[in-house]
Amino acid sequence: xxxxxxxxxxxxxxxxxxxxxxxxxxxxxxxxxxxxxxxxxxxxxxxxxxxxxxxxxxxxxxxxxxxxxxxxxxxxxxxxxxxxxxxx
Numbered sequence: 787x788x789x790x791x792x793x794x795x796x797x798x799x800x801x802x803x804x805x806x807x808x809x810x811x812x813x814x815x816x817x818x819x820x821x822x823x824x825x826x827x828x829x830x831x832x833x834x835x836x837x838x839x840x841x842x843x844x845x846x847x848x849x850x851x852x853x854x855x856x857x858x859x860x861x862x863x864x865x866x867x868x869x870x871x872x873x874x
Contacts, residue, residue: 795860797853816863818856820849828852832859 787806788799800806800821817833827845830852831838841859846852 793860793864797856799849799853816860818860820852820856822849830856832856 787801787804790797790799795816795818798806798817798819800819802822802824804821806819815834819831819833819838821829823829823845825845827847828849828851829845830840830842832841833839842852842855846855
Protein backbone atom coordinates (compact mmCIF):
# COMPACT_ATOMS: atom_id res chain seq x y z
CA UNK A 787 0.00 0.00 0.00
CA UNK A 788 1.15 3.49 -0.84
CA UNK A 789 -0.14 6.52 1.06
CA UNK A 790 -0.43 10.15 -0.04
CA UNK A 791 -1.35 12.70 2.65
CA UNK A 792 -2.51 16.26 2.07
CA UNK A 793 -4.71 18.89 3.72
CA UNK A 794 -6.01 16.66 6.49
CA UNK A 795 -6.88 13.81 4.13
CA UNK A 796 -5.02 10.71 3.10
CA UNK A 797 -5.25 8.59 -0.02
CA UNK A 798 -4.46 4.89 0.23
CA UNK A 799 -3.40 3.15 -2.98
CA UNK A 800 -3.91 -0.60 -2.87
CA UNK A 801 -2.52 -3.32 -5.13
CA UNK A 802 -4.63 -6.01 -6.75
CA UNK A 803 -5.75 -8.54 -4.10
CA UNK A 804 -4.22 -6.45 -1.31
CA UNK A 805 -6.50 -6.21 1.72
CA UNK A 806 -7.07 -3.15 3.86
CA UNK A 807 -6.69 -4.74 7.26
CA UNK A 808 -6.18 -2.05 9.86
CA UNK A 809 -6.12 1.58 8.96
CA UNK A 810 -3.39 3.57 10.62
CA UNK A 811 -4.95 6.04 13.07
CA UNK A 812 -2.74 9.02 12.43
CA UNK A 813 -5.18 11.87 12.96
CA UNK A 814 -6.42 12.35 9.41
CA UNK A 815 -10.08 13.33 9.25
CA UNK A 816 -10.80 11.86 5.84
CA UNK A 817 -9.50 8.77 4.05
CA UNK A 818 -9.84 7.64 0.45
CA UNK A 819 -8.94 4.17 -0.76
CA UNK A 820 -8.16 3.48 -4.42
CA UNK A 821 -7.71 -0.06 -5.68
CA UNK A 822 -7.81 -2.14 -8.86
CA UNK A 823 -10.72 -4.48 -9.50
CA UNK A 824 -10.43 -7.91 -11.10
CA UNK A 825 -12.04 -6.49 -14.26
CA UNK A 826 -9.09 -4.13 -14.78
CA UNK A 827 -10.99 -1.02 -13.64
CA UNK A 828 -10.19 1.10 -10.59
CA UNK A 829 -12.52 1.84 -7.68
CA UNK A 830 -12.67 4.56 -5.02
CA UNK A 831 -14.22 4.71 -1.56
CA UNK A 832 -14.25 7.48 1.04
CA UNK A 833 -14.43 7.33 4.82
CA UNK A 834 -14.97 10.34 7.00
CA UNK A 835 -16.80 9.23 10.11
CA UNK A 836 -18.22 5.75 10.01
CA UNK A 837 -18.32 3.26 7.18
CA UNK A 838 -16.78 3.43 3.73
CA UNK A 839 -18.93 5.29 1.19
CA UNK A 840 -19.07 4.84 -2.56
CA UNK A 841 -18.56 8.31 -4.04
CA UNK A 842 -18.11 7.62 -7.75
CA UNK A 843 -20.92 6.71 -10.15
CA UNK A 844 -18.62 4.33 -12.02
CA UNK A 845 -15.24 2.60 -11.96
CA UNK A 846 -12.24 4.16 -13.68
CA UNK A 847 -9.95 3.04 -16.49
CA UNK A 848 -6.76 4.06 -14.69
CA UNK A 849 -5.44 4.55 -11.18
CA UNK A 850 -4.75 8.18 -12.03
CA UNK A 851 -8.36 8.79 -13.10
CA UNK A 852 -9.60 7.25 -9.84
CA UNK A 853 -7.17 9.40 -7.82
CA UNK A 854 -8.18 12.57 -9.69
CA UNK A 855 -11.83 11.89 -8.91
CA UNK A 856 -11.05 11.31 -5.22
CA UNK A 857 -8.81 14.39 -5.06
CA UNK A 858 -11.52 16.55 -6.67
CA UNK A 859 -14.07 15.16 -4.22
CA UNK A 860 -11.77 16.14 -1.37
CA UNK A 861 -11.15 19.63 -2.79
CA UNK A 862 -14.88 20.25 -3.25
CA UNK A 863 -15.56 19.06 0.29
CA UNK A 864 -12.87 21.43 1.61
CA UNK A 865 -14.38 24.36 -0.37
CA UNK A 866 -17.83 23.66 1.11
CA UNK A 867 -16.40 23.52 4.64
CA UNK A 868 -14.55 26.81 4.16
CA UNK A 869 -17.63 28.51 2.71
CA UNK A 870 -19.86 27.33 5.53
CA UNK A 871 -17.39 28.52 8.17
CA UNK A 872 -17.20 31.96 6.53
CA UNK A 873 -20.99 32.33 6.65
CA UNK A 874 -21.08 31.76 10.41
